[in-house]
Amino acid sequence: MLTPHSGQRGPADHERRDQIIAAANEHFRHYGYNKTTIADLAEAIGLSKAYIYKFFESKKAIGEAICALQHDSMRAVLQAIVEDGKSASDRLRRVFIALARNTVALFFHDRKMHDIVYFAMEEEWTPAKAFRGWLRGIVERLIREGRDSGEFERKTPIDETCHAIMLVLQSIHHPLLLEQHLETLDDDAATLANLVLRSLAP
Amino acid sequence: MLTPHSGQRGPADHERRDQIIAAANEHFRHYGYNKTTIADLAEAIGLSKAYIYKFFESKKAIGEAICALQHDSMRAVLQAIVEDGKSASDRLRRVFIALARNTVALFFHDRKMHDIVYFAMEEEWTPAKAFRGWLRGIVERLIREGRDSGEFERKTPIDETCHAIMLVLQSIHHPLLLEQHLETLDDDAATLANLVLRSLAP
DNA sequence: TTAGTGACCATATTGTCAATAAGTCACATT
DNA sequence: AATGTGACTTATTGACAATATGGTCACTAA
Numbered sequence: 001m002l003t004p005h006s007g008q009r010g011p012a013d014h015e016r017r018d019q020i021i022a023a024a025n026e027h028f029r030h031y032g033y034n035k036t037t038i039a040d041l042a043e044a045i046g047l048s049k050a051y052i053y054k055f056f057e058s059k060k061a062i063g064e065a066i067c068a069l070q071h072d073s074m075r076a077v078l079q080a081i082v083e084d085g086k087s088a089s090d091r092l093r094r095v096f097i098a099l100a101r102n103t104v105a106l107f108f109h110d111r112k113m114h115d116i117v118y119f120a121m122e123e124e125w126t127p128a129k130a131f132r133g134w135l136r137g138i139v140e141r142l143i144r145e146g147r148d149s150g151e152f153e154r155k156t157p158i159d160e161t162c163h164a165i166m167l168v169l170q171s172i173h174h175p176l177l178l179e180q181h182l183e184t185l186d187d188d189a190a191t192l193a194n195l196v197l198r199s200l201a202p
Numbered sequence: 203m204l205t206p207h208s209g210q211r212g213p214a215d216h217e218r219r220d221q222i223i224a225a226a227n228e229h230f231r232h233y234g235y236n237k238t239t240i241a242d243l244a245e246a247i248g249l250s251k252a253y254i255y256k257f258f259e260s261k262k263a264i265g266e267a268i269c270a271l272q273h274d275s276m277r278a279v280l281q282a283i284v285e286d287g288k289s290a291s292d293r294l295r296r297v298f299i300a301l302a303r304n305t306v307a308l309f310f311h312d313r314k315m316h317d318i319v320y321f322a323m324e325e326e327w328t329p330a331k332a333f334r335g336w337l338r339g340i341v342e343r344l345i346r347e348g349r350d351s352g353e354f355e356r357k358t359p360i361d362e363t364c365h366a367i368m369l370v371l372q373s374i375h376h377p378l379l380l381e382q383h384l385e386t387l388d389d390d391a392a393t394l395a396n397l398v399l400r401s402l403a404p
Numbered sequence: 405t406t407a408g409t410g411a412c413c414a415t416a417t418t419g420t421c422a423a424t425a426a427g428t429c430a431c432a433t434t
Numbered sequence: 435a436a437t438g439t440g441a442c443t444t445a446t447t448g449a450c451a452a453t454a455t456g457g458t459c460a461c462t463a464a
Contacts, residue, residue, distance in 0.1 A: 153400075
C-alpha cells in the first residue's frame with residue numbers, strides 16, 4: 001500500500017497530502033526544486049522523511065503535483081476568459097495574451113520556479129501534457145463557438161485549425177523558446193493572435 | 203595584424219582560411235564542435251596550433267564560419283524557391299517546408315552538428331542573426347509580390363505581417379523547440395503554412 | 405620581412421571521492 | 435490495524451585536484 005488507510009485518530013490521508021503539497025509549494029518557490037530536499041519538506045510538516053513516501057512515490061511525483069497546481073491556476077484564468085460571453089475572437093485573443101503573461105510571470109517573477117517548469121517540459125511530466133490537452137479543448141471550443149456564430153470560416157477541418165493554433169501557441173507558451181524574447185512576449189502574443197484571427201476570418 | 207600578408211612563396215591567406223574551414227567542417231561534422239580541438243584542426247592541415255590564430259581570432263570565429271557555411275546552403279535552397287516564378291502562396295508554403303526539412307536534416311542526419319546549431323542560437327552567433335535578417339527579407343519580398351499580384355490582403359501593415367510570419371517560422375526553425383517533435387515537423391510546417399496563407403487571404 | 409612554431413599561461417573541463425540526498429524496509433508505538 | 439520512524443542502501447552532488455584546451459607571444463628560418 002502506498003498510502004495508509006485513515007484510522008480513528010490523526011489527520012486523513014488527503015490532509016497529509018495537502019500539507020506536503022503546501023510545504024513543497026512554499027519551498028519550491030523559495031529555494032527551487034533542486035535545492036529543496038525531501039528532508040526539508042519532512043521537517044516543515046514535522047514528520048519524518050520516510051513518511052513522505054507513504055503519500056508520494058518520489059520527489060518527481062511531488063514536483064508533478066506542484067506543476068499541476070501551477071496549471072490549475074492557469075486553467076482558472078483561461079476558463080474565466082472563455083466563459084465571459086464576449087465574442088470568440090476577443091476571447092481567443094485574450095487566451096493568447098494570458099498565456100504569454102503567465103509564462104513570463106513564471107520566469108521573471110517566480111524565478112525559482114524556473115527549474116520545475118523546465119523539467120516539466122523536458123521530461124514530459126504528465127501535468128504539462130494534461131494541460132496541453134486541456135488547452136486544446138479550450139481552443140477547440142472557442143473555434144466551434146466562433147464558427148457557430150459566423151465569426152470564423154468553416155471550410156478548414158476543425159482538427160487542422162486547432163492543431164495549427166496549438167502550434168502557434170507553443171511559441172508563446174514554451175519556456176525554452178521564451179527565454180530569448182521575454183521582453184517582447186506580450187506584443188508577440190498580440191501579433192500572433194492577430195495572425196491567427198485573420199486566418200480564421202470567413 | 204591578425205592575418206599574415208602573402209609573401210613570395212606559400213599559399214595565399216584565403217587558401218589557408220579555406221583549408222582551416224574545410225578541416226573544421228569535416229571535424230565538426232564528424233566529432234561535433236565540442237569534441238574538436240584547435241590542435242586537431244592544426245594537425246589536420248599540417249600546421250601548428252598557434253598559426254590557426256593568425257586566421258581566426260577564436261574557436262568561436264571558426265564555429266561562426268561553419269555556421270555561415272551551413273546557412274549559405276540554406277540560403278541557396280530558399281533563393282531557388284523564391285525565384286522559380288510560381289505564385290507567392292506556393293513559394294511561401296515551400297519556404298516553410300524547406301526550412302523544416304533543413305532543420306530536421308541538421309538534427310537527424312548530421313547529429314554531430316547539433317551542438318554548433320545549438321550554440322549559434324543560444325549565444326546569438328552573428329551568422330544566425332544574419333540569416334534571420336535575410337530570411338525576413340525573403341518573407342517580406344514574398345509578401346510584397348503576393349500583395350502586388352492580388353493574392354494577399356493589403357490592409358495589415360507589412361511589417362506586422364512579416365513579424366508575425368517570422369514568429370511562426372521560428373517554431374519550425376528553432377532547434378530548441380524542434381527536438382520535441384522532429385517526426386511530425388514536416389506535417390506541422392505544412393499546417394502552419396496553411397494557417398499563415400489563410401491569414402493572408404484578401 | 406613574412407611564414408611559421410614551441411613554450412607558455414589562464415581558464416575550462418574532467419575525474420575522483422567524500423558528503424549529501426533519494427528512496428526502502430523492518431519494526432516500534434499507539 | 436493504523437500511524438509513524440531509525441537505520442539502511444543506492445543514486446546525486448559538491449569540492450577539489452589533475453588534465454586538457456583555448457589563446458598569446460617571443461622567437462626562428464627562409
